Amino acid sequence: MGGDAVIGGLDLGVVIAYFALIIGFGAWAARHSRGLTDFLLGGQRFAWWLVAFSCVATVVGSYSFVKYSAAGFRFGISSSQTYLNDWFWMPLWMFGWLPLVYYGRITSVPEYFGRRFGPLVRQVAMLLLLLYLLGYLGINFLTMGTALEAMVGWPLLASAAFAALICGIYTSHGGQTAVIFTDLLQGALLIIAGIGLFLAGVVAVGGLGAFWQGLGPDGRHALPAFNTPADFNFVGIFWQDGMAGGIAFYFINQGILLRFLSARSLAHARRAAVVVLLVLMPLAAVAVSGAGWIGRVMVAQGALPATTPAAGIFVTVADRILPAGLFGLVIAALVAALMSTADTLINAIATISVVDLWRPWQERHDRPGDDARALTAARWASGLATLAGLALVPLFASFHSIYRAHGTFTAAITPPLAVALLLAFCWKRVSSRAVLLVLVGGTGLIGVSFVWPALVVPFAHGIDLEAGGKAYSYIRALYGLVVCLLLGVAGTLLWPARSTPPGNLLLGPVREKMRAFKDGRRPRPEPGPRLLLTLAISGQGEAVKIHPDDAHRLDAAEGDLLAISENHWFRGGFQAFAAPIALSPDTPPGTLGAPRAPLSRLRLAVGAEVIVRREL
Amino acid sequence: MLSFWYQEIIGGAVFALGLVLVWRGGELGLERAGRRRLVVLVGGLVALAALQFALQWAAMR
Known part of the structure; x- marks a missing residue:
């Protein structure tokens, strides 16, 4: 069902010009993407700054501007918590997992599970990961369709199909190379536009002093209150985003993994990670939350009614502060955030489909696929992923709250994968049986907690059980991590691995991994x-x-x-x-x-x- | 400040465990390259903690 367009002619022109620019830029970048390695890993040739900026565009998800502006409007600076709590995992990620996949020439997470534990674990991990990525892609297309429907008045499905078509074209054609270059542009735009809007807002409310004053005492905290309210509390977000989400995002998310593997060397990948987490993420936190903070101050000053809906505060503030044309640029930044997450997901699904599904199938049937056929398969997989994601749009649109449905879905899938992966590369005694117990049993026990929420109570830290069980959508992650860890430890003690796995599949000396990478020569x-x-x-x-x-x-x-x-x-x-x-x-x-x-x-x-x- | 200290204690434990495991692998140490990596890691942790502590403290004032 369509509706009236809220965007004016000039602004709409800016958004359309932006779409055209992205397709053109993606097509230009795709000219230099010919082999399978180019398609999946961008040829492993890019400098750290290119990886870092394109990564930010992926990190800032499809609904970030809307979601974090709303949180900033309701709760102030503490909306930035999720952007600043990933560093705790960096020692293990930068100096443990990243060298392992980079020098191990591992292209996908299921591939790692396969090399470590065999084909059955690989297939289970692939299934869970594909479910997660496809569901996430469907949500992204729905969000994109909803945004376009609101902006130009097209029906939801047509809007989603249009956005999917744009992403599908340049991703299927140019793969990772096109994704990285378009995301560079999109990352720069969304940070510049978001921070520009925030700075314009600070000027509009009377300067930094007035801004700080207008936030109010409760709005100046960096972190939310410990366990209240039920839908935005520190401890739930810490376990859901900082702990489970941190592992899922950096260790498991195929899109992020591919992005860092596209760096020309491990040193460049690490440098990109440092810049992303210490420089660009704090900037992105301001970019996505800033409109909400300004809206909060405007309410305190009486410039906006206190009844202004939080969900639409980003567009409300942008519309109030910016002139025509610039408003279109900010909306283009919103679209950039939408597209840059979707294109990464499409490429990630294509990678898993080719590396973990198509190629093993070919080998089983004695048909070793050459590079050209694999590239064709990857392009088909990108196109099919786009269609599959689009097919999920009506399903997700039927939920009362899509974000809650998606959060529930991902909360059930990520803890088992996260714990299984950490145990697999940190503990040599872990066996395939133990990992299967974590993946299958952990998913099952998390599923049981939806039917019987009392299981989560011991982990709830006093979070209110009200709001129809929504309180547990965050802290359920702690339950999932603990249950999966217990299963993993018990499984390993019961069925320890009979042989020691190769050193290049375990956390250990990086120099040995480099030596293997150089076919035994001195690194x-x-x-x-x-x-x-x-x-x-x-x-x-x-x-x-x-x-x-x-x-x-x-x-x-x-x-x-x-x-x-x-x-x-x-x-x-x-x-x-x-x-x-x-x-x-x-x-x-x-x-x-x-x-x-x-x-x-x-x-x-x-x-x-x-x-x-x-x-x- | 309960939220802040909870985050730093639990998150710090995860960070420290990672440091120990990686140190045993030889990527961190007290010689030149290992020390530089250690400084970046600990410096990053301190910088983010300081930013959040400053905001919490300023809000309390």
């Missing part, structure tokens, strides 16, 4: 000096040929891994690749002899100057 993780060389064709194979004198200047030896990139740092590794070095006295000094394949794939011209550096 040299400290980057060497940079050198400017001229590109030449050196035939087939994987290695690049270089004169021994140049190798000496690079402090590199035979078999070391070189990073080769165009001589334009600001393109973030758009034309870059990595290759092992082969010493060749026949290659003229000052020249880099590269195989034809990467040059053709990346459109790097013979005779061009490239920056070369030893990476590992």
